[in-house]
Amino acid sequence: MTGMLQKMKNAVRSRSIHVTYVDTGSCNGCDIEVLACLSPRYDLEQYGIYVHNNPREADVLLVLGCCTPQWEDKLKGLWEKIPEPKVAIAIGNCPLSGCVFNREGSYVNPPASKHIPIAASVPGCPPRPTEIIRAILSLAPTVFKDYEEKRE
């Protein structure tokens, strides 16, 4: 039985999300669509999402790009720096399949789920800002809603 106070806490918890994004070798198209989410038109912050770009304070990690050689070790290190509860969302086709770059002769090593656990993905080349916001909003409550009870 969840107490009233706990319920309120859970509701607040799932509505205050810090986001960090990491670009592991995309074409920049997804980057600017994530940046466009910040603009007053889409206004991420009205949903309680704050783009912080500091992994040590983040709840949600947005992974963009198709995992180039330099990120082999660093992506995992960055994921480990994020405190629990945490969740990773893959933005765009690149972290899912490598998109057009996953061809013979390229240096990339997709998918991102090889390196870190991916909870949700937003396909598209690039996805629209609204789709990115919707993915964060629909995923965050299911992860953070009952986290404190699960931990006990």
Place this chain on the structure above:
Amino acid sequence: MNEYLYEKDLRPLKYHILTGPRQDWTAREMALRLGVRIQSVRSHLIERLDMSDLENMPARFEAGVAAMNGEDPVADALGRDLFVVSIGMFTPEEMEAAYARTRALVDNGMPLDEAIVEGKAALKEVLAP
């Protein structure tokens, strides 16, 4: 080479840059100009230049070749400004030593072609000792 805790060995990544088509053409032309093998040019470039320099090497090479005015045939043949100012491949001292040697040989009456071969040999010493 120093051991670092966090720094990675960048040589394979630099090699990836150097084997890109335009960088490869330029490195080959530089090897031809200096009369050395491409491998020693590559390893020398990887050692001396950082990654942004390597990416920009072709454009700098073009700008350096375009800036040659033909006033000093010895400097142009050795690429005195090209390899020192445009592309930081040799230090000014190394280039000055090779240049001074060639210039002395020319002044002593040696034909220009032979003197330049001597000067390039001095540069080759730096590239592949």
Place this chain on the structure above:
Amino acid sequence: MKKTVDVAIPIGPVHPCWKEPVRIKCETKGEQVLSVEVELGYMKKGIERIMRGRPWQEVMFLAERVCGICSVVHNMVFIETMEAISEIEPTERAAFLRVIVNELDRMQSHLIANFSYCYTIEHETLAMYLLNEREHVMDMIERITGNRVNTAYMIPGGVRYDLRPEDAESLRETLALLEKNLDRYMRIFENGPMIALRSRDIGILTKEDALMAHAVGPTARASGIATDLRTTHPTYRKLDFEPVVRTEGDNYARIMVRFEELFRSIGLIRRALAMMPEGPVRGGGICKGGEIRYSGEAPRGELTYFVKADRYGRVEDIAIQTPSIMNIDACTHHMLKGVLSVADVTATFISSDPCIACNER
């Protein structure tokens, strides 16, 4: 590279102000930056290697994914390269439509560059204003081409879709709105005393250094080099184009060049809309073989494609020289040298509008 001091301050690869991962190591004496080493490789995908041996129909889509911010100009320059090889002429209406979409793309690229700079010097109000204006431009790009980024609008001989009269009307309205708003934002930037403290006389790139590093685009134009390939492009010449040149060479000049170019772009689109004749937008044509070097003016500067195609239009060898390659080199090895405080390093770096995805391909 040879180390001159014991302590180097690394910045990056993940930095709150930077859109893309890059790591620069600043060797400092006190707070003054002595030299900078760049560590790349975070975005190296090997696009040129993938492109080799593929038909132009596939390379076209790879080309615009070299850079997502200026995808239209990559598309345009690659298609114009193939046209130059195969001697195809775009129809007259299509040539003007290309200019319109390219200038819209340049506007959104400049807006995001100035947004990044304002965000980096912590002028968040102006940054958000500019980002909101960018959305109007993106709407127009979407309305004309069907997608926000990676539009694949241009094809050999023409463009994919015609501009409908109602789109032209809404484009005119948007331009009027943008002109009004941007004029206000430019004055905020021009007269802001705090902005001037963070921007004026910081990160100076002299004309000699710019020439040596072969700097291009707004970075070079802010240092007094009048280089703009739009002056030699046949369609732009009809539109009577004059490049913007400033001589200060500091952060302030670079941002102001971009602001002024936004107004030039608005003027170009207006003139193109007025001069555009009726007619077909697809001329057709078959791509042939050949070898060529072709340059066009991207938002960041001179973009060059070296293409060698076989007689079926298959790309045998290709090299892309993007403007960011030169600009990042000019920025890190000349501008950042002598920056008096580490706090100015990020702002100076952003002011040259670096695009790492372009740089590494």
